[in-house]
Amino acid sequence: MNSYLVSSTKKSSGKTTLTIGLTGLAANLNQNVAVFKKGPDYIDPLWLTQASKTFCYNLDFFTMSEAEILKLFKEKTFNANLALTEGNKGLFDGLSVSGKDSNAQLAKLLNLSVILIIDCIGTTRGIAPLLQGYKIFDKKIKYHGVVLNNIAGDRHENKAINAIKEYTDFDVIGSIHKNKELTIIERHLGLEPAFQNNKSKKIITKITKIIKNSVDIKKILRPDPKKKLKNSISKIYINTKKFSGITLGVALDNAFGFYYPDDIEKIRNYGVSVKFFNTLLDKKLPNVDALFIGGGFPETVASKISKNKSLMNDIHAFIDDGRPVYAECGGLMYLCKNINYQKSNYPMVGIIDAKINMFAKPIGRGYVVLNCTNNHLWPISKKNINAHEFHYSDIKFAKKKYKFAYNVKRGHGINGKSDGLLYKNLIATYSHMRDTRQSLWIKNFLTFIFNQRNNE
Incomplete structure (x- = not known):
């Protein structure tokens, strides 16, 4: 090859x-x-x-x-x-x-x-x-x-x-x-x-x-005569149906698209059914057990997102009902009350009592090091967790006080000290996680979903 x-x-x-x-x-x-x-x-x-x-x-x-x-x-x-x-x-x-x-x-x-x-x-x-x-x-x-x-x-x-x-x-x-x-x-x-x-x-x-x-x-593109193509793709990651029956809703559209493909593959290899939904077009959430709203640039399509009030109300009710939700960066922004972008305010889901302000230069950029607090809903590791952030936005809270899932050892996160805002069964971070040996967030998140569903 x-x-x-x-x-x-x-x-x-x-x-x-x-x-x-x-x-x-x-x-x-x-x-x-x-x-x-x-x-x-x-x-x-x-x-x-x-x-x-x-x-x-x-x-x-x-x-x-x-x-x-x-x-x-x-x-x-x-x-x-x-x-x-x-x-x-x-x-x-x-x-x-x-x-x-x-x-x-x-x-x-x-x-x-x-x-x-x-x-x-x-x-x-x-x-x-x-x-x-x-x-x-x-x-x-x-x-x-x-x-x-x-x-x-x-x-x-x-x-x-x-x-x-x-x-x-x-x-x-x-x-x-x-x-x-x-x-x-x-x-x-x-x-x-x-x-x-x-x-x-x-x-x-x-x-x-x-x-x-x-x-x-x-x-560059010359064929390698020594390379013989196999008939099937090797499965190195363990394929298990441990969480078969769980359905996870994942936001995927012009606003949200920052997901590691091997993380999505790993979720499916656990037996989870992944249902993608569009925050701009879909009027209601699909029938799911939990949500994963990843990163993206929701501010650039905020005018379109803000018009889809039906879906935002659905997501608000889903979170308020105590259903498990994990949001990263753009997902965190989407769940706040509004996004202030280019001198305009756009209403968002509003489950987080805060507003988002956009800036010309990054507020948080590069690698971050986190460790879990005792408040974490699905603790990932007892050791430091390596992740990364890249956001031009800052979050300004109103009156409500929140607890956090992570202490920030390096980087900015939400406020320079903490990341992973907690509300009921929601964790919303600026940091992007990669499911590797040092941060096995997928299995822990799915276990939390499984336990919550079985306890209903």
Whole structure:
């Protein structure tokens, strides 16, 4: 199997664009492609999912052990002849100065060949010592080739390529020239999820065409003669029907779509029936035992959500009746009284006595560390829990006082000290959980649902 990590020297260098184009081309050629994203991000994987026509899975050292990363990678590449992983930031960047959580470490762990995309604005000959430095810094990294990005013209391209040929043994496998339309697209890729962009298919088609004309595809998408496709997909995660009979409602629409696909798969593998509902269109909740309202950008479609009063009343009554509900970030915002966005106030579900204010810059951004309080409804772990947050909103409470499920050891959460607002059988957080060994939230949540249903 051909397995690649698309990386660079820094962020905003064209990694997502290149990976979207490559996965789109692989899908068009009917290759069995497995797609991954390093880190906890939701937005890039949603674009890669749409481009590849298969789920993109996150590989994250902060929330997963190396063994879990290997396990997930092996499971999802079992029937693939091509694996593409998009890195984050630069090849050697990470939280640890030792590089133990870097893109380079991921490449070594999973035996990935690195495709390095370089932002060439303002440089020609200088690219050669940059590449040589990367090769010397960690000699265990296998480089498949270099793709030059933001090339000003043929003269710029020739100078860069000649310098690379003269001073390095890197193979130049592509050259992407400056393109105003592509620049505009790239600015929005990391900010807007595919489910909120009604032109996402056209954008992916445009990117795929540019990459096809700019990269030597045969050097990347060539079939591996040693790879024999299996007849069935390996089931590494335990498939049990322990919670068979439970029905979980999951919000999925233009407002909410931030879910890890392997978490949803795990919920189903426990025997749970998942029913998706649309907060913009559905007038009533489906017949379910509990709700999971994930993250997203409800503020951008707040005018539409606020008009669906019937569903919001249904959700309000569902929570007030003591039914189990778990909400993350956008879900938390949706459950408050209103969202103040672009000088307008939009009424929301109102079960949480607070209002949401939107800001131009993030209030909470990056990895968080939490630990459970004694108030937690389905305690996840007695140890620290690693998760992440990314929100431009802040919450302002009215008169009602709430207890919380988590103490915040790192990050912001709801107020810099606490996260996981509690009301009856609702937990609403700004933090996004990943179901891994250090935070087994799914099994505990389902156990809570099971017990609540049986006690009715």
